[in-house]
Amino acid sequence: MTATATSARSDLSELGRSETALRTFLHGLPGVDQVGAEQRAAQLGTRSIKTTAKAEAIDLAIRMVDLTTLEGADTPDKVRALAAKALRPDPADPSCPHVGAVCVYPAMVPHVAEVLAGSGVHLASVATAFPSGQAPLEIKLADVRAAVAAGADEIDMVINRGAFLAGRYSEVHDEIVATKEACGDAHLKVILETGELATYDNVRRASWLAMLAGGDFIKTSTGKVPVAATLPVTLVMLEAVRDFRAATGRQVGVKPAGGIKNTKDAIKYLVMVNETVGADWLDPDWFRFGASSLLNDLLMQRTKLTTGVYAGPDYFTLD
Amino acid sequence: MFEYAPAPESRSVVDIRPSYGLFVDGTFVDPSDGGSFKSVNPASEEVLAEIAEAGGEDVDRAVRAARTAYEKVWGPMPGRDRAKYLFRIARIVQERSRELAVLESLDNGKPIRESRDVDLPLVAAHFFYYAGWADKLEHAGFGANPRPLGVAAQVIPWNFPLLMLAWKIAPALAAGNTVVLKPAETTPLTALLFAEICQQADLPAGVVNIVTGAGDTGRALVEHPGVDKVAFTGSTEVGRAIARAVAGTRKKLTLELGGKAANIVFDDAPVDQAVEGIVNGIFFNQGHVCCAGSRLLVQESVADEVLESLKRRMARLRVGDPLDKNTDVGAINSAEQLARIRELSEVGAAEGAQRWSPPCELPDRGFWFAPTIFTGVTQAHRIAREEIFGPVLSVLTFRTPAEAVEKANNTPYGLSAGIWTDKGSRILWTADRLRAGVVWANTFNKFDPTSPFGGYKESGYGREGGRHGLEGYLNV
Numbered sequence: 001m002t003a004t005a006t007s008a009r010s011d012l013s014e015l016g017r018s019e020t021a022l023r024t025f026l027h028g029l030p031g032v033d034q035v036g037a038e039q040r041a042a043q044l045g046t047r048s049i050k051t052t053a054k055a056e057a058i059d060l061a062i063r064m065v066d067l068t069t070l071e072g073a074d075t076p077d078k079v080r081a082l083a084a085k086a087l088r089p090d091p092a093d094p095s096c097p098h099v100g101a102v103c104v105y106p107a108m109v110p111h112v113a114e115v116l117a118g119s120g121v122h123l124a125s126v127a128t129a130f131p132s133g134q135a136p137l138e139i140k141l142a143d144v145r146a147a148v149a150a151g152a153d154e155i156d157m158v159i160n161r162g163a164f165l166a167g168r169y170s171e172v173h174d175e176i177v178a179t180k181e182a183c184g185d186a187h188l189k190v191i192l193e194t195g196e197l198a199t200y201d202n203v204r205r206a207s208w209l210a211m212l213a214g215g216d217f218i219k220t221s222t223g224k225v226p227v228a229a230t231l232p233v234t235l236v237m238l239e240a241v242r243d244f245r246a247a248t249g250r251q252v253g254v255k256p257a258g259g260i261k262n263t264k265d266a267i268k269y270l271v272m273v274n275e276t277v278g279a280d281w282l283d284p285d286w287f288r289f290g291a292s293s294l295l296n297d298l299l300m301q302r303t304k305l306t307t308g309v310y311a312g313p314d315y316f317t318l319d
Numbered sequence: 320m321f322e323y324a325p326a327p328e329s330r331s332v333v334d335i336r337p338s339y340g341l342f343v344d345g346t347f348v349d350p351s352d353g354g355s356f357k358s359v360n361p362a363s364e365e366v367l368a369e370i371a372e373a374g375g376e377d378v379d380r381a382v383r384a385a386r387t388a389y390e391k392v393w394g395p396m397p398g399r400d401r402a403k404y405l406f407r408i409a410r411i412v413q414e415r416s417r418e419l420a421v422l423e424s425l426d427n428g429k430p431i432r433e434s435r436d437v438d439l440p441l442v443a444a445h446f447f448y449y450a451g452w453a454d455k456l457e458h459a460g461f462g463a464n465p466r467p468l469g470v471a472a473q474v475i476p477w478n479f480p481l482l483m484l485a486w487k488i489a490p491a492l493a494a495g496n497t498v499v500l501k502p503a504e505t506t507p508l509t510a511l512l513f514a515e516i517c518q519q520a521d522l523p524a525g526v527v528n529i530v531t532g533a534g535d536t537g538r539a540l541v542e543h544p545g546v547d548k549v550a551f552t553g554s555t556e557v558g559r560a561i562a563r564a565v566a567g568t569r570k571k572l573t574l575e576l577g578g579k580a581a582n583i584v585f586d587d588a589p590v591d592q593a594v595e596g597i598v599n600g601i602f603f604n605q606g607h608v609c610c611a612g613s614r615l616l617v618q619e620s621v622a623d624e625v626l627e628s629l630k631r632r633m634a635r636l637r638v639g640d641p642l643d644k645n646t647d648v649g650a651i652n653s654a655e656q657l658a659r660i661r662e663l664s665e666v667g668a669a670e671g672a673q674r675w676s677p678p679c680e681l682p683d684r685g686f687w688f689a690p691t692i693f694t695g696v697t698q699a700h701r702i703a704r705e706e707i708f709g710p711v712l713s714v715l716t717f718r719t720p721a722e723a724v725e726k727a728n729n730t731p732y733g734l735s736a737g738i739w740t741d742k743g744s745r746i747l748w749t750a751d752r753l754r755a756g757v758v759w760a761n762t763f764n765k766f767d768p769t770s771p772f773g774g775y776k777e778s779g780y781g782r783e784g785g786r787h788g789l790e791g792y793l794n795v
Contacts, residue, residue, distance in 0.1 A: 031741040033761050036592030046432060048326035048644035056321065239591050274321045275635050282321055 012248055015212055016177065019170040026169060026208060032200035032236055041231035047271045054267070058302045059097055061266040061294075062089060063284045066124055066255065068103040068292050069319075070131075070223065076111040079104050082319045083115035090299050091317070093306070099295065100284040101154060105130070106147035113151030124154035124189070128179060131193075131222035133158040137175060144182040155179070156189040156290075158222060159206065161196045169209060176213035189255055190215035192237075195227030200236050207240035217253035219290065228258025229290075231268060238276040251280065257290025263301040266294060323637075326644040328431045333418045335425075335508065338369035341377055341531060342514035344384035345524025351376045356533070358507055361428035362641050362650040362685040370507050373530035375539045378499070381528040382545040385470040385497040388525030393497050394467060398454035405450030405492060407520040412443045415516065419509055423481055424641040426508040428650030428686070429604055431642050441766055442485040445784075448768035449489035452789060456494065459786050461795040467495030468571060468794055469547035472540045474561075475510075476553045477503035477652050478607035478708075483552050484510050486783045488527060489768075494792035496548065497526045501540055504533040505653045538564070546570060550791065552609070555706075555732075555777050573781025573791040575609065575773060577706040578734030581727035582612030582763060583749065585720070586621045588739035592761065594628045597712070600737060600763040602636060602648055602690050606710040607656075609778075610735035612763050614703060615692075616723050619716045626694065626714065633690050634677040648710060651686040660688050660709030667693045667702035672713070698729055706732070720745065724752045733775030737763045756782075 015021050049057055067086045069079060083102050090096035101122035102112050109125050116123050125147040129135035135143075144155055157179050163171040180188045190210035194203050210218050218237055221228040234256045241252045254273075260266060266289060273281050281287050296316045304310050338355070340347040354372035359365060373381070393401065412419065419442075420434040429438075456465050471491045475483035480502055491498050502510035510529050517527045530536055534557075541549045542564050548571045551561050555576040565572050582600050584593050600612025617625050641649035651657040668674050672693040681687040688709055696703050696713040703713045717723040727736055736755040738746050746760045756774045759765060766772070771787035773779060781791045 030588070030590040033589040033592040033741075036589065036595055036761065040592070040595050046436065046644075047323065049323060050326045051324045053322060053324040060321075270321065279321065 012212060016170070016173045022169045022173060022209070022212075023167070026205040029204055029208060032204055034200055037200055037235055038232045041235045041272065044272050044275060045231060045268045047268075049267050049271065055302075055305050057267050057270050058263060058298050058305070060282065061263070061270060061289065062298050062302070063097045063100055064288050065099040065295050065298070066101045066103045066257070066288045066290045067099045067295060068223070068257075068290055070103070070105060070126060074105060074108055076108065078319070079108040079112050080115055083112045083121075085295075085317055085319050086116070086121050087119055089295060090302070092315075093303075096299070096302065100288050103156065103290065106143060106150065106152070109147055109150035109152050122154050123152050124156055125152035126156045126222075128157040130156070130158055131224035133160050134162075137178065140175075141178060141182045144179055148182070148184055148186045152186060154187045154189060155183050156191055156219060158191045158193060159210065161193055164197070164202075164206060164209075173209055173213045176210060176215060180214040187216040188214070189217035189219045189253075191219045191222055191257075193222055193225060194220045194229075194233045195225045200232065203233055203236045204240055207237050208244065211241070211244045211250075211252050215252065217255050217288070219255040219257055221256075221258040221290075223258035223290065229256035229260055231272060234269060235272055235276060238273060238281070241281070242277045251286065253286040253288065254281070255288040255290055260289055260291050261293050262297040266298065323645050325640075327640065328421055328424075328642045328644055330421055330425065330642060333422045333425075335368055335422070338371075339507070339511045339531070340371045341373050341381070342511065342527070342529040343377070343381045344388075344528065345518065347514070350374060351380075356504060358426055358505065360425050360685075361505075361652050362682070364684055367426060367508065370531045372532045373501075373536045373539075378530055378536065378539040378543055379545075381499045381530050382470060382472075382540075382543050384525035385499050385528050386545055388523060389467075389469055389497040392523045393492075393526045394495055396495075398456060398495070401492060401495065402450045402453035404520060404522050405446055405453060405489065408516060408522070409443050409446035409450060411516050411519055412439070412446060416443065419481060419512060421642065422512055423509050424649070426506045427477065427480055428641050428652050430646040430649040431644055432646065433604060438479060438482050441768070442481050445482075445485040445489045445768045449493035452490075452786075453493040456789065456793070459789050461790060461793050465494075465793040465795055468792060469496060470545060471496045471498045471548040471550060471792065472543065472546040473498055473500040473550045474537045474541065474553065475500065475502055477506040478604060478609070480506040481509040481513065484513060486552075487550055490783070490788045491550075491792045492526065494789055496792050499528045499530060499540060499546070501530050501532060501537050504531070507531045541565065548572075548792065550781075551575070558779060571791065573783070574779035575781070575783060576734075576777060576779040577732055578609045578611070578774065578778050579614060579704065579706050579730045579732045580610055580612050580735040580737065580755065581614045581616050582737040583723050583727060583739065584615065584617040584621070584625055585723075585738075585740040585742075585745060586618040587741045588621070589741060589761070590621070590625060590628060593739040594625065594632050596737060596739060596761070596763045597629055598632055598636070601712040602710050603764050605648055605651055605688070607652060607708055608764065610757060610764065612735075612737050613707060613712060614727075615712055615714045616717050616726055617714065618723070619718050622716050629692070630675065630677070633692070636677065636679070636690050638679050638687070638689065639682060648690055651688050651709065654686055656708065657686040657688060660707055660711060663702055663705060663707045664691060664711055667696070667700060667711075667713070670700050670702070672696045672700055672702060698726060704730065720749060724749060728752075728754050731777040734778035735759070
């Protein structure tokens with residue numbers, strides 16, 4: 001990175017204090033050529049992952065799933081069922097790993113917490129007036145505190161896209177800092193809502209902004225707008241976390257969310273992680289999939305690999 | 320942690336015959352003096368087939384067949400009917416593309432990913448494109464009723480065997496000429512399979528003739544008094560010999576020769592995409608590309624950062640079995656070419672440039688060369704001046720746009736160049752001053768049948784592709 005290679009590590013933490021410094025830094029990041037980024041993402045999508053590599057990738061992908069339900073119609077029973085599935089995705093096969101986390105609305109957190117307690121599966125909750133983020137800051141922070149108090153150890157926040165697009169970077173930055181503070185020990189995932197940022201240049205700037213403000217993960221989407229995670233957007237974000245670590249020494253995770261429905265797509269993402277940032281990120285602590293229907297497809301493909309035959313959808317639980 | 324398991328493309332999709340004759344007047348025939356040579360798989364040194372070697376008499380037979388076909392069938396045929404044959408060939412190429420891609424990778428050593436995703440789609444696209452021109456020649460801008468030349472002698476290289484065949488044969492046939500084509504001696508197999516496709520398409524006998532052999536065969540072909548047009552793609556050295564041989568004859572000549580392209584990275588370039596472009600520019604097809612971006616000119620203020628990214632990216636290149644679908648860099652085409660790459664690389668190191676390659680395991684058998692970059696290269700180094708035609712990149716730096724242009728143009732070649740910057744005005748300013756036939760901006764090695772391709776200076780003359788590509792095959 002031009003901007004970072006020339007700045008000393010200590011300088012970056014000061015950037016958030018001044019709107020001008022923040023703007024100068026973010027606009028000094030190298031641009032992203034849209035055609036080139038999309039071409040690279042498409043090329044990585046042609047990798048052929050077979051046999052043992054496929055089996056490995058499927059198990060890794062299962063461990064990276066943030067099993068998600070974010071519906072107005074969610075009930076305690078519904079989310080408890082989802083949590084049970086998170087613990088034992090394939091009841092017929094004890095060798096199947098558990099997923100990375102369960103992701104629900106704050107009101108549902110206590111019901112999930114009962115089921116997951118002591119299991120090693122994380123409990124994530126969307127907060128900060130998800131999905132629009134259009135609420136006064138105090139209300140957003142109260143939302144976060146409530147979710148953490150109820151047992152969430154990961155918080156998925158949304159950035160203020162209006163402020164970002166208007167160029168009020170400090171406002172976005174300070175909100176993330178405040179949310180991080182409200183999180184306490186809980187991990188903070190910062191949703192950029194890349195579908196609303198529109199350009200890859202914006203995605204790169206928003207990624208850096210979220211990392212500078214202390215986000216532990218950067219996440220593509222809420223899943224509530226028409227354009228969710230895409231391979232090129234994830235590529236740009238992976239390049240950002242790679243460069244951020246090179247500049248600051250701190251590693252940040254990445255979570256594509258929304259629209260990743262099958263094993264083939266999930267493997268394309270893993271190939272991209274492997275060839276862009278390498279093995280350090282090939283771990284549920286550093287890469288997650290925000291998804292719901294993906295898990296069953298991973299389970300079907302896993303069963304196919306171990307038994308040699310496809311089992312019908314009736315053999316997999318619907319939640 | 321995440322190792323890709325082998326993903327080999329099946330070689331059983333293509334039948335390779337133990338021996339091949341010459342394709343003359345619509346059928347495969349034995350050479351009159353019975354000479355032959357072997358085509359080997361450069362990735363394993365396994366012999367793939369025995370290939371007939373055409374002597375002077377065979378070449379004469381092929382040229383006469385082409386002449387007869389030109390006078391009796393192809394020349395008088397209305398353009399719309401010629402188009403039907405070309406469309407038919409294009410469709411058969413698409414239908415048999417997997418077979419052709421595997422054969423190309425076996426014979427040439429290029430990764431199946433490239434032959435499948437680049438070469439074959441472009442081959443079909445060229446035939447489709449020129450098929451469309453066959454009945455519209457009066458609208459090509461060369462007058463009301465442009466006439467074909469007659470018999471075209473075409474000599475092609477080994478780096479893109481089938482694609483170079485398409486670049487030569489498609490416009491020639493569309494314009495109404497007949498052809499005698501000589502593929503390179505190390506990569507004749509896809510041209511011979513193409514001969515079978517001509518039979519399958521019911522192309523009239525003698526319209527396409529394929530004579531295999533080495534330099535002597537090529538010389539006999541271009542010097543044959545019965546040809547009206549010579550088209551050659553290959554080295555500048557051979558190009559010069561051909562130009563001398565046809566001087567003073569009625570033969571029309573187009574040459575597409577060597578290159579030493581500059582890939583210029585300005586300080587405001589999109590770094591990650593520029594690095595992809597540098598990698599694609601020099602390691603695509605093992606660097607066996609006449610328009611390869613073999614000289615990287617990077618602005619001094621971002622040189623360290625670009626090189627660091629480039630090295631990290633190069634460490635991800637997968638070198639190995641060309642038939643593995645995950646291979647990025649395949650085998651060097653021949654022992655002879657490998658020796659040349661080695662020799663020039665040793666000269667580079669001896670002249671004081673710093674050599675670097677990522678750690679990579681090369682197979683024991685076959686011809687292999689690890690992707691290599693040289694830093695600290697100056698204009699005075701041989702590796703900055705001579706075409707290496709392998710996966711070897713020379714890195715030079717510059718301080719100002721004017722210096723970049725000066726260095727880029729300071730070569731006897733002028734085939735292609737690349738510009739990387741986020742500033743549109745700088746792209747136009749630079750492109751205006753570069754003396755190269757093709758200038759890519761924020762991309763590299765992009766080809767399309769609609770776009771003319773060709774060189775300045777010692778990179779040759781004439782254009783292939785597009786409307787312009789018809790000119791070399793019309794009497795204008």
